[in-house]
Amino acid sequence: MAAPEELLDVKDIQGNSLAGFRKDCQRFLFYRMDRTADGIAATRTWLRGLVPDVSSVAEVNAFNQLFRLMKRRTGHDPRGLSATWLNIAFSADALRLLTSDAEVDEFTDQHFKSGLARTATLLNDPVDAAGNPIGWMVGGPVNEADVLVIIASDDSAQLEKRLQRLDKAIQQVASAHGATPLELIFDQTGRVLSAPLRGHEHFGFKDGVSQPGVRGFVGASPPELLTARLFDPSVQQADATIPEFSRPGQPLIWPGQIVFGYNRQQTQDTRVPLPAETLAPTTPPWGRNGSYVVVRRLRQDVKAFRMFINKAAQELEGVDGFSDMSADRFAALMVGRWPSGAPLMRTAGVDDPALGTDDHASNFFQYENDSPPAMMLDPSLNYSGDAFPTSRADFSGRQCPLAGHIRKVNPRDGTTEQGNSSDVLTRLVLRRGIPFGEAYDIADPLTRDLPEHDRGLMFVSYQTSIESQFVFLQTKWVNNAVDPNNGGGQDPIIGQRPENGRARTFTVVGSNGAPHNVAVDAEWVVPTGGGYFFSPSISTIANVLGRAGTT
Amino acid sequence: MPTLTRFDPPAHIGDFTTNEQRDGWSGIVSDFFEEGVDFNTGFVGAGKSQFYHPLMTSTDEPHDEPCIDWPAFPKLVKDRFPGNAMQAFDAAEGTPTKRERFQDEYLEWHVVRNSQNKITRVSFTCETTQYYDFLARTDPDALLEIYRSLVDPAHKNEVVVGELIVGGQYRPKNKWNTEFGAVHLIQPNNNLFAEVMIGAQACILRKRSDGAPITDSTELIRCAGYGEEGRASDPKIGAQVNARARAGDAITLRNPVALYITRFSNDGINHNGAPVPSFWTLVRGTAAPVGQPFGMGLHLVYEVPSDAGFVVGDLKIGNDPIRFGGQLAENVHVGLFAVLTRKGTLDNPAFACDAVPTHPLAAASRTAKRSGGAPTRVAVR
Numbered sequence: 001m002a003a004p005e006e007l008l009d010v011k012d013i014q015g016n017s018l019a020g021f022r023k024d025c026q027r028f029l030f031y032r033m034d035r036t037a038d039g040i041a042a043t044r045t046w047l048r049g050l051v052p053d054v055s056s057v058a059e060v061n062a063f064n065q066l067f068r069l070m071k072r073r074t075g076h077d078p079r080g081l082s083a084t085w086l087n088i089a090f091s092a093d094a095l096r097l098l099t100s101d102a103e104v105d106e107f108t109d110q111h112f113k114s115g116l117a118r119t120a121t122l123l124n125d126p127v128d129a130a131g132n133p134i135g136w137m138v139g140g141p142v143n144e145a146d147v148l149v150i151i152a153s154d155d156s157a158q159l160e161k162r163l164q165r166l167d168k169a170i171q172q173v174a175s176a177h178g179a180t181p182l183e184l185i186f187d188q189t190g191r192v193l194s195a196p197l198r199g200h201e202h203f204g205f206k207d208g209v210s211q212p213g214v215r216g217f218v219g220a221s222p223p224e225l226l227t228a229r230l231f232d233p234s235v236q237q238a239d240a241t242i243p244e245f246s247r248p249g250q251p252l253i254w255p256g257q258i259v260f261g262y263n264r265q266q267t268q269d270t271r272v273p274l275p276a277e278t279l280a281p282t283t284p285p286w287g288r289n290g291s292y293v294v295v296r297r298l299r300q301d302v303k304a305f306r307m308f309i310n311k312a313a314q315e316l317e318g319v320d321g322f323s324d325m326s327a328d329r330f331a332a333l334m335v336g337r338w339p340s341g342a343p344l345m346r347t348a349g350v351d352d353p354a355l356g357t358d359d360h361a362s363n364f365f366q367y368e369n370d371s372p373p374a375m376m377l378d379p380s381l382n383y384s385g386d387a388f389p390t391s392r393a394d395f396s397g398r399q400c401p402l403a404g405h406i407r408k409v410n411p412r413d414g415t416t417e418q419g420n421s422s423d424v425l426t427r428l429v430l431r432r433g434i435p436f437g438e439a440y441d442i443a444d445p446l447t448r449d450l451p452e453h454d455r456g457l458m459f460v461s462y463q464t465s466i467e468s469q470f471v472f473l474q475t476k477w478v479n480n481a482v483d484p485n486n487g488g489g490q491d492p493i494i495g496q497r498p499e500n501g502r503a504r505t506f507t508v509v510g511s512n513g514a515p516h517n518v519a520v521d522a523e524w525v526v527p528t529g530g531g532y533f534f535s536p537s538i539s540t541i542a543n544v545l546g547r548a549g550t551t
Numbered sequence: 552m553p554t555l556t557r558f559d560p561p562a563h564i565g566d567f568t569t570n571e572q573r574d575g576w577s578g579i580v581s582d583f584f585e586e587g588v589d590f591n592t593g594f595v596g597a598g599k600s601q602f603y604h605p606l607m608t609s610t611d612e613p614h615d616e617p618c619i620d621w622p623a624f625p626k627l628v629k630d631r632f633p634g635n636a637m638q639a640f641d642a643a644e645g646t647p648t649k650r651e652r653f654q655d656e657y658l659e660w661h662v663v664r665n666s667q668n669k670i671t672r673v674s675f676t677c678e679t680t681q682y683y684d685f686l687a688r689t690d691p692d693a694l695l696e697i698y699r700s701l702v703d704p705a706h707k708n709e710v711v712v713g714e715l716i717v718g719g720q721y722r723p724k725n726k727w728n729t730e731f732g733a734v735h736l737i738q739p740n741n742n743l744f745a746e747v748m749i750g751a752q753a754c755i756l757r758k759r760s761d762g763a764p765i766t767d768s769t770e771l772i773r774c775a776g777y778g779e780e781g782r783a784s785d786p787k788i789g790a791q792v793n794a795r796a797r798a799g800d801a802i803t804l805r806n807p808v809a810l811y812i813t814r815f816s817n818d819g820i821n822h823n824g825a826p827v828p829s830f831w832t833l834v835r836g837t838a839a840p841v842g843q844p845f846g847m848g849l850h851l852v853y854e855v856p857s858d859a860g861f862v863v864g865d866l867k868i869g870n871d872p873i874r875f876g877g878q879l880a881e882n883v884h885v886g887l888f889a890v891l892t893r894k895g896t897l898d899n900p901a902f903a904c905d906a907v908p909t910h911p912l913a914a915a916s917r918t919a920k921r922s923g924g925a926p927t928r929v930a931v932r
Binding site: 108109110111114115118119121122124127129130131132242264266267268274279280282368369395413415416417418419420421422426464465467468471475476479481482486487498 | 617619620621622626630632633634635636637638766767768769772780781782783784785786787790791794814818819821823824825826844868869870871884
């Protein structure tokens with residue numbers, strides 16, 4: 001039986017973390033602060049004025065619930081229902097300016113305090129001889145951002161209006177203080193791709209399928225959970241040795257993994273938390289209800305990706321055990337899913353769009369143990385049942401390569417180098433990414449060949465430890481040829497490797513059971529910017545960062 | 552592969568000069584395997600043990616030799632400080648007592664600092680007390696020579712055999728293996744018997760009270776009691792071995808049987824941001840063959856050449872200055888090599904968690920007397 005879940009302070013926590021904006025249009029505004037006393041005072045003034053516009057989990061979650069309810073009833077996205085959200089986050093340097101060195105030093109995460117640019121070497125990003133990331137549009141040594149504002153809307157016109165209001169507020173504060181608080185140094189538009197790629201990233205794969213479910217209540221009376229439990233309430237998940245799930249394939253994690261001040265996940269009992277009050281502080285007191293935000297601007301070279309999968313598939317066709325290889329199948333092997341979202345663990349040979357679009361089935365699978373039978377869902381969902389083939393134990397990576405992207409970043413039931421499989425839950429983050437740039441159209445050279453058609457993914461993740469979540473995932477698993485799945489090479493999608501001309505290795509297993517190493521000698525996901533930020537609580541913005549009378 | 556004739560010294564290292572030594576060492580390792588087989592036989596009956604003794608049973612073709620390895624920095628310590636790695640690094644080292652108490656992933660280390668308290672050298676060992684005790688009994692001169700090659704170089708000529716062997720007994724926790732170096736493991740759980748026995752005990756298939764097979768790593772270790780579930784090593788060894796046992800394989804450890812430094816990396820190490828060449832030196836054991844990820848390292852040193860103009864403590868990993876040896880231990884993996892043969896040919900029953908060995912051999916086995924159902928490795932709190 002799981003321990004009781006906590007009531008989350010949803011009016012104080014910014015909304016993109018636990019609820020997620022889930023908007024088609026987003027703007028990522030990277031600002032540099034004026035470091036003079038007047039500039040800092042102006043920033044405080046601006047922040048105080050901004051507080052009413054900062055969207056909370058309470059608001060965003062309520063909207064998302066309404067959206068889901070209407071969609072379930074009508075069968076399509078609700079027409080006319082729209083909202084515009086705003087969240088803000090700060091670099092460690094910005095917090096030093098707005099509070100004090102002593103307070104910021106209370107953040108124990110060294111990566112946050114160092115900033116993304118200074119840890120690029122650790123992430124194996126392309127760097128120059130001095131260790132500086134190469135070609136970053138924001139977040140490099142000369143263009144680091146202090147403040148990140150994310151505006152998101154269902155309606156691009158509404159988003160534009162909110163942006164104008166934001167600009168106007170900055171100008172008004174500048175006039176009043178005689179100092180411009182913030183200079184916009186980079187502005188990135190994110191936009192969900194149009195049909196038929198809606199919900200997919202630029203390589204063509206459905207994105208955001210797998211997210212952990214965060215425990216906790218958003219309301220006490222009546223009790224309302226942040227993450228709905230879709231299983232039939234009359235059927236208990238009695239097997240306490242495995243994680244408790246909120247829906248098929250979605251394990252529940254304790255909220256302290258995402259937001260400071262709450263119970264954290266421990267590595268042995270998945271259902272028993274590390275109580276927040278027993279843990280040494282890892283932030284200053286005003287860090288409660290905040291999260292770290294990792295932003296990575298990842299350029300995707302779709303042309304290079306497509307050329308490689310074609311070449312690799314052709315080469316493999318001549319290798320024993322791979323005679324049925326195709327470019328699409330090879331791409332699916334690298335990702336671990338088919339473009340529809342259908343997991344290889346449930347359909348290895350061919351894409352199954354019906355599985356990919358079935359939200360109750362597409363994420364229900366394991367890697368090292370045979371999948372249990374699908375659990376009964378709440379009858380009110382009117383779900384007809386998961387009749388797709390279940391996943392079977394796949395130690396060798398024959399069904400899904402050991403380094404397939406989704407297996408690398410979330411080994412699920414696998415026994416990793418960290419010991420027991422429960423450790424995996426401590427590594428998970430909430431991803432809030434969105435594509436940028438126009439979709440690549442293979443039939444239209446104008447959308448695929450011009451250099452100005454810069455496209456990719458704004459990777460955004462929320463967590464309470466950059467070191468043991470984002471950085472761990474990137475350095476210990478994604479970039480590692482062996483871990484977490486006992487071999488298989490580097491993650492061929494987002495893995496980075498400085499040696500060997502940056503070529504990675506990706507192991508696929510043929511129908512004869514023989515492994516074959518493919519040299520991945522092209523790069524198609526290239527970091528081009530980003531930053532480590534802290535997304536404070538709304539009360540901290542108002543009462544600490546924006547407090548009047550401080551210098 | 553025919554039946555082995557002898558267990559070789561770790562990494563085939565050339566410390567032994569006589570066949571008596573070679574046979575003697577092989578006998579020690581062989582005893583551990585006998586206990587492992589006895590333990591299994593006590594459950595499944597004579598001739599049915601999936602864990603086999605390679606001096607007595609052949610390894611048939613085809614066979615695999617998978618490496619099972621894990622990160623060297625103690626996970627139990629890391630998990631005590633979620634979100635605060637530096638506190639964990641600090642907690643795990645600094646005194647011989649901390650090393651003996653906390654460095655329990657089969658790797659221990661010793662740090663040398665200069666007058667500015669900056670680290671100048673970190674040496675890592677995964678060699679066992681059993682091996683050094685054997686050397687002390689069979690070749691004290693070689694023991695002394697090896698000690699001198701592994702302790703803090705500033706003191707190497709001060710080592711005398713009389714401080715290693717006292718009253719005819721080898722002293723594992725002598726000052727040269729604590730205060731002035733990490734020559735071999737001293738953490739009580741870090742021993743060769745534990746390595747063999749975890750592999751052996753994990754070959755027993757387990758089931759729940761309702762008869763369902765137990766496959767999860769945590770549930771397995773709780774059921775079988777072959778180690779500490781919070782470590783990285785014990786659950787990983789157990790789960791990987793048990794998975795192969797469930798698949799019906801015959802399983803043993805690869806000769807030469809030892810714990811090994813399997814991998815070490817230069818990831819993230821830099822000087823003022825600029826990547827640096829590898830300053831790792833494997834001083835005992837063998838590196839990974841070209842193109843292969845896993846080596847058989849025994850003693851590893853991280854030290855910057857004296858003409859570089861800076862020392863280890865001037866380097867960073869990411870943006871963190873290297874202040875603790877444990878930061879470098881994060882870049883090291885330790886492990887063992889298994890052997891899998893006669894794949895899928897064995898079909899033993901699963902046993903409940905409270906089952907005890909019942910076969911007559913078990914009653915007489917040293918395992919039953921010595922370890923019985925008790926954990927092979929226990930937490931040192």
